[in-house]
Amino acid sequence: MFKFPCKNSTSSSVAKERLRFVLLSDRTSINPELLYDLENDFIKVISKYMEIDENLLELNINKDAGNVMLKANLPVKRVKTY
């Protein structure tokens, strides 16, 4: 079985996290595993440049009038300096 990350480990937070992915997938007909990988890759790429708060990260996909809009909110804690 494909496991979801447990940022905090109460069963209610696991429930919320599972719902987040399954609803994103229901609403867009995109496979939840793909969404999960997408979110992880997102975090990896952005983290090269900025420190982000993963707990407040929001990924949304809206479908209207045939257009798919991917919206990500990535709360930045700190910009990395070189």
Added chain:
Amino acid sequence: MGEVIVVTSGKGGVGKTTTASNMGAGLAENGYIVCLIDADIGLRNLDVVLGLENRVVYDITNVISGKCKINQALVKDKFFKKLFLLPAAQIKDKMSVTPEEMCELCNILKEKFDFVIIDCPAGIERGFKNATAGAENAIVVTTPEVAAVRDADRIIGFVGACGLPSPRLVINRFRPKMVNAGDMMSIDDILDILSVDLLGIIPEDELIIVGANTGELVIKDGNSLSGQAYKNVVQRLKGNEVPYLELQKSNFFSKLSKVFSRQ
């Protein structure tokens, strides 16, 4: 002109019938003339929940086919004088009622009743289409579980696709102790996920099961927590703002123990 409200959920067994019946009774208690429609063709339910099973003569399909007049099919409640039930038919063929016929029926009923409340069957097929066809507003019931919330999300989408305004949410079988222990999603979690307006929070309550045994509605019992919660739902339907019940019993007891420890 009355208002037609459908009570729906997607997932079965989450409390649609309990909510529709208590809401109807509460509105009747507040002076409105209310008609409850059991839209679950083939699985008649509301009559036993209201304790009216022995008084059913005709049903919704008899009205639609013209076999009887609406007034002949309506069953008057024993306790709430302004509450009436239009029973479902116990026939196998769900297709015997069309959405157009339901719509016409609702239009006739809302001339006579202040509120027409439709108890929707589970699922997203013909029963759902029939139940929503004549409705102007929808209430979605869910429990704080993953499967129920997921189905609620789908139903909220379907309600919108029917051209109805965004539905209001009733969260049923809520257990504050489990939320405090981190083992049940909180009200905020659920609202956050579904992004709809909240109409009520109904606690898990054994009295609802006891009432279902005897055919009595919990809203009759003003001392019960769930009865009080349904009374609040009715106030909100009337447009009044009422605070949500303080369901965190554990808080109450901890406050109480502090009082005692002071002496």
